[in-house]
Amino acid sequence: MRLVGRLAVGVFKESVRDRVLYGLVIFAAVLMAATYLLGQLTAGQDIKIIKDLGLASISTLGLFMAVFVGIGLVWREVERRSIYNLLSKPVTREQFILGKYAGLVLTLAVNVAAMTAAFYLVLAYMNWNADDIMRRSWPAPALDPALMIAIGLIGVELLVVTAVALFFSTFSSPFLSAVLTLALWVVGHFNDDLKHFDAVVDSRPAVWVARALYYLLPDLSAFDVKSQVVHGLPVPAAAVALAVGYGAVYIAFLLVAAMLIFQRKDLQ
Amino acid sequence: MSAIRLEELTKRYTEGFWRPRPYTALDRLSLTVESGEVFGCLGPNGAGKTTTLKLLMALVRPTSGQAEILGLPAGSVEVRRRVGYLPENPSFYDHLSAEELLIYFAGLFGCTGAEARRRAAARLDEVGLGAERRMPIRKYSKGMVQRVGIAQALINDPELVFLDEPMSGLDPIGRRDVRALIMRLRDRGCTVFFSSHVLADAEALCNRVAVLAKGRLVAEGRVSDLLAFRVHGWELVVSRVSREVVDQLAVGARITPIGPDRFAIDVPLAVAPERLLQDFVAQGASLVSLNPMRDTLEDFFVESVAAPPARPEA
Ligand SMILES: Nc1ncnc2c1ncn2[C@@H]1O[C@H](COP(=O)(O)OP(=O)(O)OP(=O)(O)O)[C@@H](O)[C@H]1O
Ligand SMILES: [Mg+2]
Numbered sequence: 382m383r384l385v386g387r388l389a390v391g392v393f394k395e396s397v398r399d400r401v402l403y404g405l406v407i408f409a410a411v412l413m414a415a416t417y418l419l420g421q422l423t424a425g426q427d428i429k430i431i432k433d434l435g436l437a438s439i440s441t442l443g444l445f446m447a448v449f450v451g452i453g454l455v456w457r458e459v460e461r462r463s464i465y466n467l468l469s470k471p472v473t474r475e476q477f478i479l480g481k482y483a484g485l486v487l488t489l490a491v492n493v494a495a496m497t498a499a500f501y502l503v504l505a506y507m508n509w510n511a512d513d514i515m516r517r518s519w520p521a522p523a524l525d526p527a528l529m530i531a532i533g534l535i536g537v538e539l540l541v542v543t544a545v546a547l548f549f550s551t552f553s554s555p556f557l558s559a560v561l562t563l564a565l566w567v568v569g570h571f572n573d574d575l576k577h578f579d580a581v582v583d584s585r586p587a588v589w590v591a592r593a594l595y596y597l598l599p600d601l602s603a604f605d606v607k608s609q610v611v612h613g614l615p616v617p618a619a620a621v622a623l624a625v626g627y628g629a630v631y632i633a634f635l636l637v638a639a640m641l642i643f644q645r646k647d648l649q
Numbered sequence: 650m651s652a653i654r655l656e657e658l659t660k661r662y663t664e665g666f667w668r669p670r671p672y673t674a675l676d677r678l679s680l681t682v683e684s685g686e687v688f689g690c691l692g693p694n695g696a697g698k699t700t701t702l703k704l705l706m707a708l709v710r711p712t713s714g715q716a717e718i719l720g721l722p723a724g725s726v727e728v729r730r731r732v733g734y735l736p737e738n739p740s741f742y743d744h745l746s747a748e749e750l751l752i753y754f755a756g757l758f759g760c761t762g763a764e765a766r767r768r769a770a771a772r773l774d775e776v777g778l779g780a781e782r783r784m785p786i787r788k789y790s791k792g793m794v795q796r797v798g799i800a801q802a803l804i805n806d807p808e809l810v811f812l813d814e815p816m817s818g819l820d821p822i823g824r825r826d827v828r829a830l831i832m833r834l835r836d837r838g839c840t841v842f843f844s845s846h847v848l849a850d851a852e853a854l855c856n857r858v859a860v861l862a863k864g865r866l867v868a869e870g871r872v873s874d875l876l877a878f879r880v881h882g883w884e885l886v887v888s889r890v891s892r893e894v895v896d897q898l899a900v901g902a903r904i905t906p907i908g909p910d911r912f913a914i915d916v917p918l919a920v921a922p923e924r925l926l927q928d929f930v931a932q933g934a935s936l937v938s939l940n941p942m943r944d945t946l947e948d949f950f951v952e953s954v955a956a957p958p959a960r961p962e963a
Binding site: 383384387388391394395398399461462463465466467468469470471472473645647648649 | 662703706707708709710726727729730732733734736738739740741742744745753754756757758759798801802805
């Protein structure tokens with residue numbers, strides 16, 4: 382476990398020194414500034430827009446980070462042959478995969494935390510700027526703690542996406558992994574429709590196929606509570622717990638599959 | 650207990666995507682290296698040296714056969730704790746300096762903090778990179794990267810090291826340093842298994858060598874015992890001498906003029922080079938060089954590989 386931690390810190394250091402991530406953090410800052418400007422234009426009326434934009438940008442930027450760092454993690458080590466050095470040390474291939482995953486998670490966590498902090502700063506500023514009448518017109522308070530639930534679930538979704546990217550990167554090129562991961566992300570958000578496919582189509586086999594696909598592909602809509610939170614609607618704790626549990630199981634499957642594939646791989 | 654034991658180790662790669670055909674990179678290699686030995690694995694390009702080392706490090710899986718290191722199956726974590734490995738053309742992370750890299754690797758052996766820093770510094774001094782240790786590896790020259798590779802292979806004070814072409818990319822001083830380093834390792838009792846296609850390196854360092862060609866073991870033993878590597882004559886180069894004198898003194902030898910008054914003479918083993926040299930000097934000639942002629946590895950491979958397995962068309 383210690384080894385996994387050391388590998389993870391290695392990944393984290395690498396991505397910190399990778400300019401891509403700095404770019405993304407700056408981009409996040411710019412986006413926050415844009416939300417603030419938008420707020421100015423609508424005269425602070427609609428904090429909903431800012432919340433929407435903030436959550437959406439955290440989720441999208443997190444997605445891009447997860448995909449673009451995740452797809453290269455394993456592949457690059459193999460391609461550069463730097464993995465020869467690593468795997469000649471007392472590191473098992475399972476630890477290697479886990480370490481890479483943990484490192485990426487650490488990187489994402491730090492980035493999401495930074496974005497969240499920026500987001501709350503913007504919201505705090507809005508709150509401070511608004512008068513009482515305006516505050517009362519908001520469906521939820523500016524510094525609504527429920528926002529953390531939305532962000533937390535975005536985090537879980539990112540963990541799933543990261544595991545997907547890592548899984549693909551154990552056997553395919555970064556480009557293919559990126560395409561596959563993004564495709565799975567898109568499909569994942571419409572996956573819920575497959576569950577209710579029988580309501581639309583009569584054909585038995587088609588329904589079975591849809592069911593099978595539903596269980597195979599990730600159901601990412603479970604992690605999306607953004608609009609409820611923004612509109613001040615309650616998010617049931619059971620639903621959150623279910624989503625987190627589902628994410629954990631899905632990640633475990635992906636990581637085990639990645640390890641099995643990587644275990645058998647010839648590092649030529 | 651033997652340090653390394655290979656039994657019928659075979660690796661076949663499949664080539665071609667549409668019509669996969671197997672290509673035997675290593676063909677039933679059996680070898681034993683005793684602990685404390687410096688063992689050279691020689692062979693021309695494509696002989697299977699790197700493949701052997703990758704099999705020993707379990708980076709690739711054998712098609713058949715077995716590899717045992719320190720009495721344990723190759724690739725087990727316990728083995729990796731006790732050995733070091735320099736890959737061929739090593740490559741590291743762009744973002745780390747040599748020192749950070751070595752500290753990171755030391756951490757993988759459970760060695761951290763001041764002890765890791767001390768070890769990293771000691772290893773980098775040992776390979777002559779003490780001054781540049783804070784520089785990112787991306788800015789290193791090829792020879793410097795090779796030195797980092799050697800340093801990281803020794804980070805855990807291994808009892809057995811695998812070095813894949815340790816001299817590659819090094820200047821003459823670097824080669825000398827690495828030779829000295831291997832000697833020091835041997836004196837410490839460390840078993841060294843290295844690959845090379847330079848016979849001189851093996852001759853200077855090894856107790857024993859194995860010669861591979863086209864994936865097969867073609868010879869094994871002491872360099873001096875391998876008949877094919879024996880001196881089979883001398884090459885004498887003299888200057889300030891006329892063609893007539895050369896023809897007269899070196900009867901029956903092959904003479905190659907390499908300048909107006911300079912000649913290279915292939916002296917067969919039957920003629921004592923000392924006598925011939927005296928005769929030339931007596932005639933007022935100057936000695937330019939006198940070198941033993943021996944089969945190169947390549948000659949040896951050509952002779953010893955009777956029926957090389959044909960490579961499938963790509
Ligand atoms: N991944 C691979 N797929 C197909 N063939 C391979 C692969 N790796 C190595 N080979 C083949 O196996 C043979 C042995 O290669 P190897 O790298 O072991 O040679 P080597 O002795 O190390 O040569 P060199 O002195 O050039 O380093 C070569 O013919 C090579 O083309
Ligand atoms: Mg090689």
